[in-house]
Amino acid sequence: MSVHLKIAEQVTNHRRAQKEFLALDEKREAAIDRVVEDAKKGLHISLNEVNAITKEMNQIAQDFYFPPRKEVTTDMVREYINKSK
Numbered sequence: 001m002s003v004h005l006k007i008a009e010q011v012t013n014h015r016r017a018q019k020e021f022l023a024l025d026e027k028r029e030a031a032i033d034r035v036v037e038d039a040k041k042g043l044h045i046s047l048n049e050v051n052a053i054t055k056e057m058n059q060i061a062q063d064f065y066f067p068p069r070k071e072v073t074t075d076m077v078r079e080y081i082n083k084s085k
Contacts, residue, residue, distance in 0.1 A: 014064055017060050017063065017064045017066075018064070018066070021057060021060045021061065021064075021066055024053055024056055024057045025057065025069075027053055028050060028053040028054060028057065031049045031050045031053060032050055032072060035047060035050060035072070035077060036077060036080060036081065039077050039078070039081055040081060045074065045077065047072050047073070047074065047077075050072045051071045051072060054069045054070070054071050054072065055071075
């Protein structure tokens with residue numbers, strides 16, 4: 001395979017990964033918003049969906065040198081809610 005084709009393939013893969021990463025980031029933010037709303041209502045919260053998305057994002061981040069995301073904890077949710085009061 002020529003060098004040009006190899007570079008083009010790498011660029012294509014990088015762009016695909018970037019789009020997937022950004023789509024997952026939007027999905028993660030929406031999941032965090034739902035968790036925060038539930039917590040504000042005093043409902044039981046589960047961070048399984050948020051952190052599953054985070055794990056998927058971090059795998060892409062590791063492979064393509066994107067900034068990783070932190071796993072969300074209940075303490076982080078509580079701190080956010082307290083700051084926004």
